[in-house]
Amino acid sequence: MDDSSSKEAEPVNDEPVNDEPVCRLDDSENNDKQQSETASVMEGGACKLSGFEFWKKTLSGAQYVVAPMVDQSELAWRLLSRRHGATLAYTPMMHASVFLRDEKYRRDFLASTAEDRPLIAQFCANDPETFLRAAMLAAPYCDAVDLNLGCPQGIAKRGHYGAFLQEEWDLLEKMVSTLHKQLPVPITCKIRVLEDVDKTIQYAQMLEKAGCQLLTVHGRTREQKGVDTGLAEWSLIKAVRDNVAIPVFANGNIQYLQDVHRCLDETGVHGVMTAEGNLHNPALFDGKDHPVWELAYEYVDLWEQYPAPISYIRGHLFKMFHHPLQKHQGLHEVLGKARKVEEFRAFITTIKDRCTADVDAYLADPGSIDNDSLPKPYWICQPYVRTGTEENEGQKKIRQERRNETKKRPIEMVLIHPEISINKMKKLLKCPNKKITGKQPPRNAKQKYEQCGNPVPRGTCGNPKSKSCNLEMCKTCCRVKARAETLDCPGHKCWYKTMQEKKEKEEKGKCEHAENLLDNSDSKSCNIAEKSASSNLIDGGGGSCTNTMDTNKELDNENSDINSNENSKLSGMVES
Numbered sequence: 001m002d003d004s005s006s007k008e009a010e011p012v013n014d015e016p017v018n019d020e021p022v023c024r025l026d027d028s029e030n031n032d033k034q035q036s037e038t039a040s041v042m043e044g045g046a047c048k049l050s051g052f053e054f055w056k057k058t059l060s061g062a063q064y065v066v067a068p069m070v071d072q073s074e075l076a077w078r079l080l081s082r083r084h085g086a087t088l089a090y091t092p093m094m095h096a097s098v099f100l101r102d103e104k105y106r107r108d109f110l111a112s113t114a115e116d117r118p119l120i121a122q123f124c125a126n127d128p129e130t131f132l133r134a135a136m137l138a139a140p141y142c143d144a145v146d147l148n149l150g151c152p153q154g155i156a157k158r159g160h161y162g163a164f165l166q167e168e169w170d171l172l173e174k175m176v177s178t179l180h181k182q183l184p185v186p187i188t189c190k191i192r193v194l195e196d197v198d199k200t201i202q203y204a205q206m207l208e209k210a211g212c213q214l215l216t217v218h219g220r221t222r223e224q225k226g227v228d229t230g231l232a233e234w235s236l237i238k239a240v241r242d243n244v245a246i247p248v249f250a251n252g253n254i255q256y257l258q259d260v261h262r263c264l265d266e267t268g269v270h271g272v273m274t275a276e277g278n279l280h281n282p283a284l285f286d287g288k289d290h291p292v293w294e295l296a297y298e299y300v301d302l303w304e305q306y307p308a309p310i311s312y313i314r315g316h317l318f319k320m321f322h323h324p325l326q327k328h329q330g331l332h333e334v335l336g337k338a339r340k341v342e343e344f345r346a347f348i349t350t351i352k353d354r355c356t357a358d359v360d361a362y363l364a365d366p367g368s369i370d371n372d373s374l375p376k377p378y379w380i381c382q383p384y385v386r387t388g389t390e391e392n393e394g395q396k397k398i399r400q401e402r403r404n405e406t407k408k409r410p411i412e413m414v415l416i417h418p419e420i421s422i423n424k425m426k427k428l429l430k431c432p433n434k435k436i437t438g439k440q441p442p443r444n445a446k447q448k449y450e451q452c453g454n455p456v457p458r459g460t461c462g463n464p465k466s467k468s469c470n471l472e473m474c475k476t477c478c479r480v481k482a483r484a485e486t487l488d489c490p491g492h493k494c495w496y497k498t499m500q501e502k503k504e505k506e507e508k509g510k511c512e513h514a515e516n517l518l519d520n521s522d523s524k525s526c527n528i529a530e531k532s533a534s535s536n537l538i539d540g541g542g543g544s545c546t547n548t549m550d551t552n553k554e555l556d557n558e559n560s561d562i563n564s565n566e567n568s569k570l571s572g573m574v575e576s
Helices: 051-058 075-083 096-101 103-109 128-141 154-159 169-182 197-210 234-241 257-267 276-280 292-305 310-320 322-327 332-337 341-364 389-407 411-416 422-430 475-485 496-540 545-575
Strands: 039-041 047-049 064-066 088-090 119-124 144-149 187-192 215-218 248-251 271-274
Touching (some): 047 051, 075 292, 096 103, 096 128, 128 169, 144 169, 169 187, 169 197, 257 271, 271 276, 310 322, 310 332, 332 341
Parallel strands (some): 064 271, 215 248
Antiparallel strands (some): 039 047
16 A cells, blocks of 8 residues: 555454344234334344334434445445445445455455444345355445345346346345345345336345345336436336335435435435445535535545555546546546555645636636536536436437448458458558458367377377377377376477486496496506505615515505595495
């Protein structure tokens, strides 16, 4: 992290919620089924709150809810939102299988404090057992576990989770019921509406019957995303609320506090969730007009106290400063290149200084500032309003026309190269001298290879035969045979024969060296004997017997020393 003095946020070590709730086994029916409260009995006699009792007691009747947002609803942002009116928050969406195998992933995503309660942990999953195991790990650090059934993004489609499970009711029923029966905290769900009202109601009732204790309904369909987002249908949310007996949260079209109150009145839901509105204005629920730099400074302080990836703070500041950055050009790059907390603070200060003159002019004459049709001055935190449905349809038509234009190939190029695809044709038009081949088989197309066919304990080897193998086998069989028969295969880099020959050559060299040492020892012994004989002849001519004996004794000692040295060398060679 940039600030070494910042302490790392850890999951709260509070006891799991609802350890000793009031257990009510006899439910009294009420005329208004929305007010029905039930209690789920766990194995062993323990019980957990459910339905409206869970919403009222555990969640304190929360109405202002911060949505789960990937890489954006981290601890620092949740605390900032809570300080400005939010009464309930969700963790970022967590992948159940990654959550199980990665301890750091669990620690980062479940980081929380005592101030960060009540808290619901959201998961995406498509397997009941995996979902249960992940939820059991998260249960001690949250007040409920939520199943994401509303993510419409492409990554959810590839991963087979989120809104792309809404047709698999049997799987969803099994997942929700499994957690409802075995998890010590309640299970909740977040869904998107379907095209048909009746189908949407049946979808919600199925989840309720499976054990869902609180349902969040996004008023858009799975196809409404990106530039085709459009408006959420509150009427569908109201239909769900009127036909289930559990608390319902509404999601969609929430940009100001007035929208929250209007949604509560029109739909009758028990809480309102916001995502985009909260990202542009984290103080949306307190109804006050905060200068954007005021909340930005507060968020940076929280981020220093509870660090997160640097991309999180950059993303939040881009959202919060969306309108000021449109007015004061040239600062996008400054924020994009920021890497340290000091650089982010300097960026906020620069924006504040540039807005000071406009603020003073606005205070003197509110009509002197052009707000580009914004309801409030551009330096006030406020949402980015998406274009209307009619404009989106026009943009969609323009994009389609452009796509059609790019698909049209010059007729002369089609006649010359009919086998070349559109993309390769574009490359050829840009670079006429470039060599372009015809259509190639797809990369994932299965090609037929000649099998190895080598006998194995369970039949014959079915691996592809290697074209570069001297033994005409696959790599595994080649290594086994080369090792057993001491062979070489350059194609698979097996050098057993070469290594064996090298080893034999080294041993032969050691033997020859030992023989040379023995020959040298014999020759030295002969030289010493000759020296002794010559000295005796010289002494015998006029020397005394005593001198002759002394000389012979010295020669014997020298000869024994030489022989001992040579024997030690030979024994060392033999041992080696």
